[in-house]
Amino acid sequence: MAQQATQVKPVTATALSGAAAQRPSVPVENELSDLMIIGAGPCGLFASYYAGFREMKTVVLDALPEAGGQLAVLYPEKYIFDVPGYPEILAKDLVAQLVAQASRYNPRMVLGERATDLVRNADGTYAVYTDKKGYLTKAILITAGVGSFSPNKLNITNQEKFEGNGIYYFVKHKSFFQDKNLLIVGGGDSAVDWALNLKDVTKSIVLIHRRDQFRAHEQSVKECYNCPQISVRTFTELKSVDGDASGVKVATIFDNRTTKEETIPVDCILINIGFKANLGPIANWGIQMENRAIKVNGKMETNLPGVFAAGDIAAQSDSVKLNLIATGFAQAALAVNVAKKYVDPKAQLFPGHSSEKSA
């Protein structure tokens, strides 16, 4: 259904800066939320629980088609051991728990839309724009992590042809690799950990790395070398892949010392050679940055009134920066309670105990 244009007067107002000075020509919704959370990673999800607990009308926006941030995209099948209350939990299971926790208060989830522009309206509210719409909100919490990230790619023959049909950069479900001949490219933790994690479901694994020094945990590398299901090939690179409409069938690899080539049968190739993180438009919103992070004070406030940041993207003054889920959770709770008071100055800062609220 087409959205009506907003009643809020066009911004005579403080266009924030740079790109934000332009109002994108997309429809703006009439609905005004109390808090828009940009980024549905663990920090944004926990923040949305807290915003619901504080009876704030909340919208959670994420560029990715699913919630969970780095946990959902980069390491869904890895165990996390340092989240309070969970001696161990798979990243994807933690995401499911966070979504369930947030759902208690039914936040509006807008997935698959990337925030591109931010404009402050004359009445002090904000319009957050995506390429599809504008959303009006009284306050904003930016939990955009390291920004939107994209995998590093190789420059090999037929790469584009087989991306998504034999060449992959992420593992969403281990079962996808069931009984497959898998080639893994990379020498960091992701490549090595996936080799170990997938060894029991795949038919075979060849792990190639262009050097003989791995950037992964020593113990994990040792495990790979000792594992009969994994063939580790160092000084080896991928040259090309080939196959048919049903997917990849072979890969040509070569020894980078001798240039000797070898063609091996493979069904799937997992390329794990790192990611490029891109903060993208956020850096142009007039928000004070510090080393690719948003500068916040002890109350998680940015330099813009009513705009807060938490999690990996936040650099808190007079603090140390630990990019961990546990620290992000605490920052999210702080930010939301301060945002509550910003939106409703009569509200208490302290939220009360959740245990004292009826279920």
Ligand SMILES: Cc1cc2nc3c(=O)[nH]c(=O)nc-3n(C[C@H](O)[C@H](O)[C@H](O)COP(=O)(O)OP(=O)(O)OC[C@H]3O[C@@H](n4cnc5c(N)ncnc54)[C@H](O)[C@@H]3O)c2cc1C
């Ligand atoms: C391999 C790996 C293992 C890890 N293991 C652990 C561990 O064991 N323990 C631990 O505590 N931490 C671990 N971490 C770190 C942890 O994942 C991060 O600290 C955590 O994900 C940060 O959460 P966040 O919500 O701040 O950001 P993120 O998880 O990065 O989520 C940010 C979200 O914002 C979205 N976004 C970005 N820009 C925009 C935009 N313009 N518009 C809309 N959406 C946007 C992104 O799509 C993303 O979904 C690990 C990280 C990695 C890579």
